[in-house]
Amino acid sequence: MTSENKPTVRTLDDIAKLAGVSKSTASRALNDNPLISEKTRRKIQKIAQEHNFIKHYGASSLSSKTSNTIALMVTKFDYHHPEIARSKEDPFFNKVLAGILSKTDDIGKELLICSFDQANPIKILQLVNSRKVDGVIVFGASDEEDYYSDVIPEKFPVVFWGNIRTRLPFKTVACDDYKGGKIATQTLIDSGKKKIAFIGGFNESAEVSARFEGYKTALNGKQAPIYCEGFGAYTHESGLMQMRKILEIAPDIDGVFACSDVLAMAAIRVLKQKNKNVPEDICVVGYDDIDMGEYFKPSLTTISQNAYIAGQTMVEKLINMIENPNTPIEHRTTIDVHLISRESCS
Secondary structure, eight states: OOTTTSOOOOSHHHHHHHHTSOHHHHHHHHTTOTTSOHHHHHHHHHHHHHTTOOOOHHHHHHHHTOOSEEEEEEEOOOTTOGGGGHHHHOTHHHHHHHHHHHHHHHTTOEEEEEEEOTTSTHHHHHHHHTTSOSEEEEESOOOSSOOSTTTSOTTSSEEEESOOOOSSOOEEEEEOHHHHHHHHHHHHHHTTOOSEEEEESOTTOHHHHHHHHHHHHHHTTSSSSOOEEEEOOSSHHHHHHHHHHHHHHOTTOOEEEESSHHHHHHHHHHHHHTTOOTTTTOEEEEEEOOTHHHHSSSOOEEEEOOHHHHHHHHHHHHHHHHHOTTSOOOSEEEEOOEEEOOGGGO
């Protein structure tokens, strides 16, 4: 058939007429519904492909009463909660986002990204109730206070990154931070280090607290009292400040465990300024396995949180909640961690 004689196909009705089936059958076939025979599905899908027909998800969402969209809501920067800077500055967020985008693309969902004030999380509720989205993933939520329990119902379609402090058992996806802190510190011990400092993020954060507990467990009397500890924010500036302070208090440290790669790289910058070589004089282990850590000099030994998998897992968990609202789903999903060995602790 020449392009002049090729029929115009703009709607589902056009596809149905060409296939000689009803509109509902054509719709089910394009959705790969098993109620339609495989032969018919293939025929209708082939017609759609030949005519470059793309299903209009907005129209289908009207009939199914779903938006076919989920939201990723990131907390706004708040100077009273500096740990939230992680979502603005730390490249770890980008790896989580890549996993989220990969999974939404695989399952044919749209992703809306927006910010909200965590001190007033009503926007999360309003967005879903408006039917603009079917559910929400929240990234960067502080666990210093319970901002969410009085606003969001327990079974609301929301998944949080991290282990937030709430009265209600919201669904969360988080990494095994205790294990990560323990592995990082044990790596320094196995390298022969005796005086190991700790550089953390926000000291009220559940993830930082868990990593600190892992650090203390690994030391287990090998270093008593705990040699030096520091807490701040997930920013380069905080890492610089903490490392300088630690060196003032304990200039003879020989190992550093930093709670993020951004903090670790800031620490190494200060050590270089103080004419201390890494790893010859002081070994450093970071956390997150961000891409630039591999190309940093020296390349960064770090704990991988499997951020890409974590992003995919949050989408899977949210979709499960949306599609199976009456089916029990585990509240906390824990992603495993592992060591990436490089030059900064060899």
